Amino acid sequence: MQAPGFSLTSKVDDGGSLRLHLSGRVTLVDGAALWRQLHTTGSQNGATEIDVGGIERLDGGAAALLTAFAAKRSAAGATMRLVGARGETAKLLGLYDCSRLGDCEHPIPKQPGLLVDIGEFTHSAIRTTKAILAFGGDLVVGMVHAVRQPRTVHLTDLGSLIERAGSDGIPIVLLINFLVGAILGLQGAIQLHRFGGDYFLANLVGLSIVRELGPLMTAILVTGRSGAAYAAELGTMTVNEEIDALRTLGQDPQRFLVFPRVLALTLVLPILTILGDLIGTLGGLAIAVTYLQQPSVVYLQSLQQSVGLDDVGTGLLKSVAFAVAIGLISCQRGLATRGGAAGVGRSTTSAVVVVLFVIIALDAVFTWIFSMLGW
């Protein structure tokens, strides 16, 4: 390792004060060595002087280190002075001197403990829930205005929103629901075959897919595709002050941005759910034919007998509720974004997590209600 360009020597005078002599080229390149030697040589109690008159060249980084060391020693109760500075050295040390500004030490904020984290999380969850409910209330009020004044609703983007949420999502919805139907069919077939219940495979797959898994899986997929996109899009608009600009132009962000998105999802999700239901039951058919060697006509007849319009209807009712939840929460999270690019990431993640929780909770509520009603 190259020797540093400076020299730091020390001497104790007759009065017991430590006098350091710093000379040569004192630059940031040798900053690590300077800091180390200052601490090794200059850390004694009592008065200390650093004679900087022999410095040939000083840069800002080294000046910052010298003044920081002096402040640190002063804060520890020792008397530390920089003497002999002249010309450029004096100017630079003056620029970086912190004694005129009072306290030079700025303690690093402590990291919060586990209990504080739990408390803040709970508080944040309550705040988020209130914000979403308030947002939902604003949406309902806005919808009433929209019905009275339909021209105030910005529907120019509705077509592209439907395309992005709907037709662009069809391949993934079909694939996932087919696989879910096949997986359910296989697990069901294995168990049913043991008890001679092969015939009931269509009942199992059909009712599970149409009433529960079809609407739920489709909603989860749409959350990941469209919900996250809405949160990110509106979040980016928020941090770029585009939402503020919209307001200064007399536009209501709810009617301009949120309505079209909620409407697009409400139109699209039931259709995607029907497609998902169809392909999911076909997944079960594939297992019935290949694993149970069951004629397809037997499976389809059993399916027709077990799955009624009321079953499909309950699934579609759920899908409409899911669509409103996805649109509402994703847009609210996006519009509540704070803090730049990191904030957009946080609000997108938050949107997906909250939506998933809400649609599972809604599914449970609907299932209970339908069972009470005998649907």
Place this chain on the structure above:
Amino acid sequence: MPKVLQVRDLAIGYDDEVLLDEIAFDVQRGEVFAILGGSGSGKSTLLRTLIGLQEPLQGRVHFTGIGPPARAMTPPSFGVLFQSAALFGSLTLLQNVLLPLQKWTRLSAGAAVAVAMGRLRLVGLERFAHHLPSEVSGGMRKRAGIARALALDPPILFFDEPSAGLDPITAAELDDLILTLAGGLMVTIVLVTHELPSIFKVADQCIMLDLSAGGIIARGAPRDLAERSNDARVLAFFRRTPLARST
């Protein structure tokens, strides 16, 4: 004074479309050198070429006594203040300034913090060291950007529209900081700007770009150009009048 930057026969543009041609100028050590011009005249493109973010179509940029423009995984030889400060939003102001120190020096953690706090103190932001960029004003973000640009004590700083978007008082404070850096730290500063008060206050020398002319249309001290230029475009710029009315 020795030259620290020499530009010769530079042509800049995009996808082989030449925006500016035959750009040539020198910057002396310790000078505040301004690149002037109207909006869209290619000032920022020229700056990006000088600092190596964009390849010139032809010509060369030569730095005397310091390394070449920054590349990934090489130590930067100069500091840059971007127009929007470009601070990393998930890091505090202190962490933003620490980043180059942690990467390119062998300073201990304590020493690096001491240097970084010194830089923030220089720009008057030591009390905001633990704030995120989103928690401070635009002017403070610019000053934090200057602190980060200064982190490794570069001999030359490049500023892209430092006063853009700032109120007159904050802009004036930033001008004072530029003068302190140039006079106190003997740093060479190349700044792109079209703010007249700043130009007259801080710039020693300048060049003016014009896209329609395809290059430099004037060079010299700002006051000299404003008072003695025969070029209508130069007069229009300094008098803040549309071209037809400035003659």
